[in-house]
Every structure is written in structure tokens, then in C-alpha cells.
Amino acid sequence: MISVKELKHIYTDADGHEVSALNGINLDIPAxxxxxxxxxxxxxxxxxxxxxxxxxxxxSGKCIVDGLDTAxxxxxxxxxxxxxxxxxxxxxxxxxxxxxxxxxxxxxxxxxxxxxxxxxxxxxxxxxxxxxxxxxxxxxxxxxxxxxxxxxxxxxxxxxxxxxxxxxxxxxxxxxxxxxxxxxxxxxxxxxxxxxxxxxxxxxxxxxxxxxxxxxxxxxxxxxxxxxxxxxxxxxxxxEAPLAAKIASELRKSGIKLPKEIITDEELAEVLCR
Amino acid sequence: MLSDITLGQYFPGNSFIHRLDPRTKILATLIYIIAIFFADSFLSYAILTGFALAVILISRLPLLMVLKSLKPIMIIVVLTLGIHMFTAPGETVLFTWKFLSVTQEGLELGVKMSLRLMLLLLFSSVLTFTTSPIVLTDGIESLLRPFKKIGVPAHELAMMMTIALRFIPTLLEETDRIMKAQTARGADFSSGNLLQRAKNMLPLLVPLFISAFRRADELAVAMESRCYRGGEGRTRMHELLYKGIDYAAFGTIFALTALLAFLRWGTALCAL
Structure with a gap:
């Protein structure tokens, strides 16, 4: 649906300096x-x-939306x-x-x-x-x-x-x-x-x-x-990662074995209660 | 404090007058104003006054509320009456006091002129009492559209009014907030003489203006993202349409105008 290729955006700020806001973004977003x-x-x-x-x-670069070039x-x-x-x-x-x-x-x-x-x-x-x-x-x-x-x-x-x-x-x-x-x-x-x-x-x-x-x-x-x-x-x-993910990461560092991906409170609670 | 301000003087209702197309009401008001200038005898003034009162009655507006809208012009009315009374030339002197004398002709002219002013305002306030500002804007845009060819920016004017109507409450809210923020830091908006108070308002205006410009900027971007590109090729959700009641209203107002024209020039025509 959207396809962004090597997208760069440079603008001039109030003091006349050139600022690069985007340095070559590649991103594909399917419908x-x-x-x-x-x-x-x-x-x-x-x-x-x-x-x-x-x-x-x-x-420079391209931004294509539904086959149409925004430029x-x-x-x-x-x-x-x-x-x-x-x-x-x-x-x-x-x-x-x-x-x-x-x-x-x-x-x-x-x-x-x-x-x-x-x-x-x-x-x-x-x-x-x-x-x-x-x-x-x-x-x-x-x-x-x-x-x-x-x-x-x-x-x-x-x-x-x-x-x-x-x-x-x-x-x-x-x-x-x-x-x-x-x-x-x-x-x-x-x-x-x-x-x-x-x-x-x-x-x-x-x-x-x-x-x-x-x-x-x-x-x-x-x-x-x-x-x-x-x-x-x-x-x-x-x-800052969600709190549950941070706790899981700290627990893992101190040697407690946890299944790899924990990001929500519910997942953390479930794993810890086992 | 500032939030209880109502915009315009729209008085919601569902009367015959309320349901008329805004264009009908605007045009009828204009025609009525022209008709006022046809009137010269007391009979025609009586008819005009009767018509205005009938319209107010049909619109089911509280009579007292409509009459209150005359308040701001009362000084002008009294002044008009006074000047005509004392200065108009005339034969029949009613009474004399020092160098001032009141003639019957002067008194009659004064009363007529004052009536003219009051009827003018009374009738146009029925328009604003029975039409919401938004609908009124639509009506004005539609009426101005034919003048686009000679450079009247009809759509742009209407858009400006729409946005103003939308943002006045928002900006009032903001003013209130800035005032409170400044009062909390020791600003004083309520004491001192008029000049002093006006001066104290200055620090209020600067942040308000900055914020208004920022809002305008953001709104412009948002409007562009929603494909706004001026009035060209634009459609409306509610197209204005003249209905039966509008034709009835036009018929009535034209009949009134014709009657007044006849009262003024009819006898002269018959004599021909």
C-alpha cells in the first residue's frame, strides 16, 4: 500500500542551517x-x-502510495x-x-x-x-x-x-x-x-x-x-520499554530462566505464577 | 466566566419563520427595508408596524425580547425625533418656548422617521433571532455566489465566518485560561481605571495572538489534508432549497410592498 524508498528530507531551520530530518528511510507498509x-x-x-x-x-528518494508517487x-x-x-x-x-x-x-x-x-x-x-x-x-x-x-x-x-x-x-x-x-x-x-x-x-x-x-x-x-x-x-x-518487559529483562539478568518474550503485565504474571 | 457568552442572538424554535430558507429571510428583510421607504402616510406606517408585529407573533419569539433589541438605537431615535420636531419647517405651530417652536408638520415627520428606524431594526432582528449564525452564513454564501464574476469572494467570506464561529468559543476558553494563569502569578485585571485596565490586558493579548497563529497554522494543514482547495468544485451536504413556504413568504412580502407603493402613488396614478 505504501512504499518508502531511501527517503531523505532536509529542511532549513530558522537560523538558516540545513537540518536533515530523515536520512534514507526504507519502509513498506502492506494493505x-x-x-x-x-x-x-x-x-x-x-x-x-x-x-x-x-x-x-x-x-530525495521516493514515497509511493497505492502506486502513486507523492512527488x-x-x-x-x-x-x-x-x-x-x-x-x-x-x-x-x-x-x-x-x-x-x-x-x-x-x-x-x-x-x-x-x-x-x-x-x-x-x-x-x-x-x-x-x-x-x-x-x-x-x-x-x-x-x-x-x-x-x-x-x-x-x-x-x-x-x-x-x-x-x-x-x-x-x-x-x-x-x-x-x-x-x-x-x-x-x-x-x-x-x-x-x-x-x-x-x-x-x-x-x-x-x-x-x-x-x-x-x-x-x-x-x-x-x-x-x-x-x-x-x-x-x-x-x-x-522506555514497558514495565513488564523491563522486569523480565532484569530477572533474566539475575539468572532466572524465563521464556524469551514478555512484554505485557499479564504475560509476566502468568509466567511468574507458574 | 467567559464561557457563558452566547453567539449572536439566535432563539431556537420551529415556527413558520424559523423554517424558512435563510435566503428567503435575508431577501425578505431587504425588501421590507425598501418598503419602509415607500411609506409616507400614517396608514402605511400602521400597516408596516402591524406586519412586523404579525411576523414576530408568528415566529413565537417573546415580544419583550425582540423589543429589547431596540435599546441600542433608542438614543438615535430620540435624537431624530427631537431634531425633526424643532427644526422641520411648518405652518401650524403647536407651541413655542423661547426660540424653539414645535410645528405639527415637524412632529409628524419626527414620529415617522423614528418609526422608520425602529421598524428597520425590529424586522432585521427577527432575521437574526430566527436564523442560527451557521445557517445565516450558508444563506449569505448562496446569495453572494452570482456576484463571484465581479470578484466577490463568496465562498472565502463564508469559510471565514464558519471558522470564526467555530473558534470564538475556543479562543474565549483560552483567554480565560491565560487570565487565570497570569492572575495566579500576580496580574491584576479587575482594578484601576479604564486606561489602567486596558493596559493590563496587553500581556494577555500577546500569548493569545501567538496561540491563535499557531492554531491557524495547524488548522490550515489539517484542512489541506482533508482535500480543501477553495470553493471550486465543492458540494454541500445540505443544499439550500426553496420550498412552498418560501414562495408563500415571498408572495406576502411582495404584496405588502405593492400595497405600500399603491398607497403612496396610487391616487396620483388614478388621477392620470
Missing amino acids: GEFIAIIGANGGGKSTLARHLNALLLPT EEKNLWDIRQHVGMVFQNPDNQIVAAIVEEDVAFGPENVGVPGPEIKGRVDRALAAVGMSEYAKHAPHLLSGGQKQRIAIAGVLALEPRVIVLDEPTAMLDPQGRKEIVRTVKQLNKEKGITIVYITHYMTEALEADRVVVMEKGNIRFSGTPHEVFSRVDELEKAGL
Whole structure:
């Protein structure tokens, strides 16, 4: 679905220095995958995300979405329709003063006929569990609800990929749970490819594959079990492994034999109780 | 504290007037305003006032609330009445006090002019009382669309209004938060004279503006990701459609205008 080849991105900062945000990224994301990208701040996660729907263009290398090159201008609107983006601050991505109108914004932009928009809006709101709020004013909703409206706004464009750039960074624990559940559901039930950027390790556990980024490079990737059991390497990349993985690693170091991959509390409890 | 501000003066309801297409209401208001200028006799003013009251009655708005919207122009109304009363030329002097004299013609003219002003405001406030700002924006956009050819940015204006409506509560909330944060660090927003208070507001504006610009930036990126590229080729979920009640409303307002035109010029026409 998405194929990133030798992607480099260099930008000029406020002082006129050239900064390399991405140094040759190679990444293939098959259709239907739920991929999590983690990494410390300044690692290039958001920069990479913005290449996926042509908000940023590669300095060199290629970013191919569904066979379309993001660098070609004629592909721009097709790509943006296929790849939806959800950003960190829910307030700053809601356009209209009524939930329903905001969800309709995307389809209206691409010229979907009026009666069909209504159907899309209803389906999108149902998919994120916000149907009963269709006529509400967004500023009266909670952070998690607003972010679900933002997801619905993207869904109404019927994308094949949704890129979420730290969607839970500004939410409370309740809101975070809502978003992760919604995203997982969209992936499983609708088969939408998910690119989920986060710095919460517990959220990355839900993904099919985890990619660790540091200083504009992909350090390593694999299933959540593979990635999170490499406690020391994670720490080198400026990340903290989940507590269970850390405990397991310490136990192993002090000579207690444990099955190799333990990353969740439940797995740890089960092994220790045996 | 700031959050209880309501936007505009929309009074939700489901009356005949509420259900009219916003374009109908805007155009009818304009026609009514023109009709006001047709009126010259007291009979025509009585008809206009009766019509306005009937519309308020049909819209089921509390009469007192609508009348309150006249408050801001009361000074102008009184001034108009006074100036006409004392300065208009006329023969029949009602009474004289020192160098000021009130003529019957002046008094009549003054009353008519004041009525004109009050009716104008009364009728247009029915428009804003019965139409939500969002719907009003849609109506304005649709009405301005034909003027696109001569360079009126109809869609852009409507988009600006939509975004303003969306972000005013958010920015008010933010203002409240910044005020609290600064009060916690010893800022004082509530004492001193007017000038002093205005000065104290300055440190509030800087962070507010910075944050507004940041929001604008993020919103622009989010809008672009959702395929926004201006008004070209855009569709709407709720297309505005004139229905039966709209034609009825247009018929009524045109009949009123015709009646007033007849009252003014009809006799002259008959004499021909």
C-alpha cells in the first residue's frame, strides 16, 4: 500500500542551517497492516508521517502510495483522499461549529453529491461511536470525543490508510483508551491500514508491527514482542520499554530462566505464577 | 466566566419563520427595508408596524425580547425625533418656548422617521433571532455566489465566518485560561481605571495572538489534508432549497410592498 524508498528530507531551520530530518528511510507498509512508529522527540516520526499524504515532499528518494508517487503534483488530491491524517490537537483540526458539518467537510471538498455525503457522515460517525453527537457543538465535547470526531472527518473521505500523528498526546487516560479502541476496530473491521505514531509504548503493543525511529533513521522493527523485549536497545534510542518487559529483562539478568518474550503485565504474571 | 457568552442572538424554535430558507429571510428583510421607504402616510406606517408585529407573533419569539433589541438605537431615535420636531419647517405651530417652536408638520415627520428606524431594526432582528449564525452564513454564501464574476469572494467570506464561529468559543476558553494563569502569578485585571485596565490586558493579548497563529497554522494543514482547495468544485451536504413556504413568504412580502407603493402613488396614478 505504501512504499518508502531511501527517503531523505532536509529542511532549513530558522537560523538558516540545513537540518536533515530523515536520512534514507526504507519502509513498506502492506494493505491492512496496523503499524506503530515510536521514537523519542525529534526522531523524525512526524516528518515521515507528513510525507505519506504529500504534506511534505522528499528531498530525495521516493514515497509511493497505492502506486502513486507523492512527488507528482497531479496525484496530490488522490493521495490525500486515500491517506487520511489525524493530528495531535483535536481542537485545531475541527473546522465547523457543528459535529455533522465538520465530518461533511472532507466529502464536500472533493465534490461528493449532497445526498451521498449525508450517508457517509452517518456511517463515519457510527464507526467512531459518535452518532448521538451529530448535532452538537464540538467545543463542548471531551478531548477523546473531539479526536474521534476528527477521525470520523477523515473516515468520511473513505480512505484506505489513516495516519495518526500522536493522536493521544493531549488526551486523558480515558480519551486515550477510546482512541486506541476506535483505531483498532477500524483496522480489524474495515481493513483500513493504520500508521500510528505515538510515544506511549502501551499503545504500540496493539500494533501488528512496531518501528523504532531515532535521529531520522529506523533503528529496528518487528512485532511488539520482538521490539519490546530488546530493553537495552530501546533505552539507547531514548525510549522506555514497558514495565513488564523491563522486569523480565532484569530477572533474566539475575539468572532466572524465563521464556524469551514478555512484554505485557499479564504475560509476566502468568509466567511468574507458574 | 467567559464561557457563558452566547453567539449572536439566535432563539431556537420551529415556527413558520424559523423554517424558512435563510435566503428567503435575508431577501425578505431587504425588501421590507425598501418598503419602509415607500411609506409616507400614517396608514402605511400602521400597516408596516402591524406586519412586523404579525411576523414576530408568528415566529413565537417573546415580544419583550425582540423589543429589547431596540435599546441600542433608542438614543438615535430620540435624537431624530427631537431634531425633526424643532427644526422641520411648518405652518401650524403647536407651541413655542423661547426660540424653539414645535410645528405639527415637524412632529409628524419626527414620529415617522423614528418609526422608520425602529421598524428597520425590529424586522432585521427577527432575521437574526430566527436564523442560527451557521445557517445565516450558508444563506449569505448562496446569495453572494452570482456576484463571484465581479470578484466577490463568496465562498472565502463564508469559510471565514464558519471558522470564526467555530473558534470564538475556543479562543474565549483560552483567554480565560491565560487570565487565570497570569492572575495566579500576580496580574491584576479587575482594578484601576479604564486606561489602567486596558493596559493590563496587553500581556494577555500577546500569548493569545501567538496561540491563535499557531492554531491557524495547524488548522490550515489539517484542512489541506482533508482535500480543501477553495470553493471550486465543492458540494454541500445540505443544499439550500426553496420550498412552498418560501414562495408563500415571498408572495406576502411582495404584496405588502405593492400595497405600500399603491398607497403612496396610487391616487396620483388614478388621477392620470
